[in-house]
Amino acid sequence: MMKRIIILLLLPLLLFCKRGETKKAEGEKDMVIRQPAVAGMWYPAGRDTLFEFVEGFLAQAHPKDVVGSIRAIISPHAGFVFSGPVAAYGYKLLENQKASYRGKTFVIMGPSHYIAFSGVSVFAEGAYRTPLGDIPIDEERAHKIIDSSPLIDYKPSMHKKEHSIESQLPFLQVALGSDFKIVPVLFGSAGMQEIEAVYKAILPFANDTDVIFIASSDLSHYHTYNECNRKDSLLAEILESGDIDRMLRSLESREVEMCGYTAVLALMKLAASAGWNNPVVLDRANSGDVQYGDSSRVVGYLSAVYTAGNGDNKKETGKPFLNITDKQKEYLLNLARRSISYYLKTGEMISIEPPEDKILKKELAVFVTLNKKGQLRGCIGQMVAQEALYKAVIDMSVSAATHDYRFPPVKLEELDDINIEISILTPLEPVSSWEDIVLGRDGVYIRKGYRSGVFLPQVADETGWTKEEFLSQLCYQKAGLPPDCYKDPDIEIHTFRVVKFHEKE
Known part of the structure; x- marks a missing residue:
């Protein structure tokens, strides 16, 4: 049985967001329970096997800490063997605080790949079924979204074959159990009118703490491994900036790609209006990163999270260009203070033995800023790396204290009131x-x-x-x-x- 499941999971079509032919489904009013469409293909069809499969992805995910409460997640929707390790990052954050996120309603937005239809379809009644059980629809909120615009309707047959929403559900079920509801929002037409309609429809729920949003999307399609990385890296950067106009321009020029761009753009507009913190990209990869992937023709995946409250993630987004440990920070700050104190006492630069730490001996550009009781007292630095990091800190610390022309030189007796800040720069x-x-x-x-x-x-x-x-x-x-x-x-x-x-x- 396991061998059969693995074979099915490795079917090439699992990689891609493939658009099907236009088809009109019959019997829409009878479709109260939406049956799983890709069980046994995108993911295992057996309940226990599926649970263990997703649980394994969650166990391997180690997302960075984020500030505030989770308001939205962007997650991929390909076959789980390919995109599952990335998708797990966002859902791991929910699992880590499952007591806080049980009982919520998840508005899940995704693109239609198999049936072309006009407008947007919200599945407004009954439940979505997976091998892990039935997930009830939040019918009250679903109908509020439908009633907000003539472009949004209840067309359950449009959901019948679609995987973009279904792919998120097993992760929610394993992370949170069965105590949550959903509102599936499926984009048919892919224009700004539909994006604007959905954005306005969900705006009343933007700061409703009982509602969390999910945008389902894969990234670039069918490029080489390196080209995919280039496009997806740029997309991640634009996403974290929150710059909607730049995202639109980059999508139109094909600099970046997302099959679920309608859902992501609606979410970006919502985040801007609601004043959420800038999103944090938790993980990014492509189908070429897994054992069965073909690096000559890959699909990109990304997991990101929006939060609200308790600060702004924008200052800590993405992977830092340099990992500085707390011990290294303490060393440099202590060295800066010792350097200033020694110079003020002797008029000479301090001389020390080079540290053994390789990072501290790496050539990096540095700025040192001095603040006294919340007011700037001096700031001098280098735009281009000229010397080892520890030496640059010595030189810039003394310069900030004594050679910033905007201020008189720092006196020894005021040094205790000064807070030292060090900024290490990336290349220009x-x-x-x-x-x-x-x-x-x-x-x-x-x-x-x-x-x-x-x-x-x-x-x-x-x-x-x-x-x-x-x-x-x-x-x-x-x-x-x-x-x-x-x-x-x-x-x-x-x-x-x-x-x-x-x-x-």
Whole structure:
């Protein structure tokens, strides 16, 4: 039996979001229980086997910590042997706090691959069935969504063969048990009208803590392994920025791809209106990463989560370019303080034995910022790596304390009141337009002729400036250029990101 299940799971069609022919189903009113369509193909048909299969994926998932309560998940929907390891990341977060998420309603949005139809179909009555049991529909909320727009209707036969919504259900059932309801929302037409209609329909539930949203989508299709990685990496970056316009432009130009882009765009609009934290990409891979995958023609997968409250994930999104441990941070902060203190006492730079830690000896660009009672007291750094990290911290710490022309040199007696912050920079990356800058994530360096200026990413958070205000101040205050210089086609604009840490609040 197990051999048969594995053979079925390895069918090539499991990889792809394949669009079928238009078909009109009969007997819609009789379809109260929606039967599983891809059991035995996308995933095992046996109850116990399916449970163990999904449980294994969840056990292997180790998502990063996120702040706030979960409001939405983006999850793939291919055959479980291919996309299951990635999908598990989002559902693992729910499982880790299952007591908080049981009893909720999950509005699950996905694209139709097999039946072309106009508008959007909400399965509004009865239940969805999987080998793990029946999941009741939240009929009250389903009908509210339907009643919100003539583009949204109850067409149960449109759901009959579709896998994009069904693929999410076994993960919910294993993670949470049976105590939850769903509202399946299936996109037929793929236009902005339908996206806008669904966005407006679900907006009343945006801050309803009893409702959580799921957007079902795979990423790029049928490219080589490397091309898929390139496209999907860009998509992940745009998603985490929350930049809806850039996502639309990139989809239209085919720079990025998503078969469930309607669901994801509706979710992005909802998140922006609701003021949720920026999304965090938990995991990303493609079908070429598994044992049975063909790296010459792959499909991309991503798991991401939106949260609300208790801070903003945007500062910690994605994989950091440098993993700095707490021990390394403590060493560098202590070294910065010792360096300033020694210089103020002796007028000479401190001399130390090189550390054994390879990271501390790596050449990296550094900024050191001094704050006194919440006010800036000095900030100097390097835009380009020039020396080992530990040496750069020594040099920039002393420079920030004594050579920032905006402030008088720090005195020894005020050092106890100063909080030291260290920012380690990624290499500079040119951008073609100021509109591509993500506020709060990107540091920005501008240059025209002999004039230049830089703002660290945290300046945006500390000031509350808009992107235009941030760039205008950078042009005028830091570079001595006209406030709108960032719009000048001859201006050079580079961005960078930082790993930032400090001594105390």
